[in-house]
Amino acid sequence: MSYTIALNFEDGVTRFIGCKEGETVLDAAYRQKVNLPMDCSDGVCGTCKGHCEKGEFDLGDEYLDEALSDEEAAEGQVLTCQMVPSSDCIIQIPVASTLCKTAVGRLEGTVAMVESLSEDSIELAVDLDDEAALAFLPGQYIHIDVPGTDEHRSYSFSSKPGDRRATFLIRNIPEGVMSGYLTERAKVGDRLALTGPMGSFYLRDITRPVLMLAGGTGLAPFLSMLERLVQKKAEGEVNDQPIHLIYGVNKDDHLVKVDALEHFARELDNFTYATVVVDEASEHPRKGYVTHHMDAGVLHDGDIDVYLCGPPPMVDAVLRYFDEQGITPQSFYYEKFTPNQAPGGAA
Structure with a gap:
């Protein structure tokens, strides 16, 4: 059996490796020419420390507290030299990919x-x-x-x-x-x-209500996320946490892929969406900006994970809105994009 391990480096590069049953992440990475940080490989120095965002694994008890404290382990910190996965995993590696001598795919x-x-x-x-x-x-x-x-x-x-x-x-x-x-x-x-x-903007495990906010072609990553959720449902993994998407555009004819959103609403019982048009001359039932349509029912008093992808003014407006409302979401992931550069920024 082999598990897929996503290594997310701090410069935004993601490298996927296969990890054999019983193999440590560090050994699997080296076998596939990814030189993760390491000084001892014995659980003594803590140099290979990372953060596991998702997945099941065993750390054993061979490492020293100085390398990884109980508090760090409880927060999801891992030593890749001791970590033996028992499922697919996502691990944050706190160094740039170039320092690990791994090339972007x-x-x-x-x-x-x-x-x-x-x-x-x-x-x-x-x-x-x-x-x-x-x-x-x-x-x-x-x-x-x-x-x-x-x-x-x-x-x-x-x-x-x-x-x-x-x-x-x-x-x-x-x-x-x-x-x-x-x-x-x-x-x-x-x-x-x-x-x-x-990129560090990607769908995490859903453990609470989710609010998705898309501006224009910023809808794209949400289509990918929703496609994956439909696939997971077909595989028997069902999540009943409410997921609501607000999709804003400037003009009526800028609304695209609405048929896909309708499909997702049929396939996922917990998914709803609303479209919003800025143009005041529009006859669309919901006009204005996405922040005008973020009512209490979708905010859950801040007990939500927010995903936001759109142009910088939209991202800034949403951040300002939460600040003005005194609401701090449990998690907030966002991506700004401009016409001539890569999407960037997640928090």
Whole structure:
């Protein structure tokens, strides 16, 4: 038996490794040429310490308290030289990937579809050469090289992990490098190079109500998360915590993938969503900004995990709203994006 271990480095790079039954994470990483920090490998120095966000494991009792205290262990801290997984795990490694001599994953694929969804949204589908070469956590992003240039742009997956066809929602920016390629030159069969996955914005275990806030093409990572939840339900893992998504756009015709949201609402009994349009001339039933539609019923007095992905003004407005309301969510994960740079920032 083998377990999949996601190693999340502090520079945003994620590397997936396989860990054999009875094997320590440190040994598995070294076997796959990922040099995790280590001085002793005997549970004495604490150099290999990380934080396990998800998964089951055994630390044994061979390590010293000076390397890992009982309090640290209770908080999910681990020593990778002693940690023997008994399930898939996600581990935060508090150093940059470059210090561990591990490269960001690189793969190639073929353009399978380019479709204009609205005046400001394009959907791109890429058939990967080898789906086994790409694993990611739902919500993460990847760099895509722009053909004919030496530039890349970064986009969150809207598809779920494990699909050979990766999909992305891309904002159509006038005179944008990627937008220009997709609207003017792209054709089915084009070759694309991708680098990643990256990012600390991804779906954690759901243990309390969840509020998802999406702005424009910031909907993409939530589609990936919801796809994964549907898959987990099909696998017999059912969660009844309420999940509510508020999806805001500037104009009526900027609303895209609503049919997908309807599908998720049918498939997941605990999922609801609301769409919001900023344009005052709109006849949409909910106008304004997402903060205008965050009522007490979805805030649960702060006993919620919040996921937020959108342009910087939206992220700043939501952060301000919580501060003004005196509400501190149990967890708050957010990602800002701008047209010409990677998504960034999670807290």
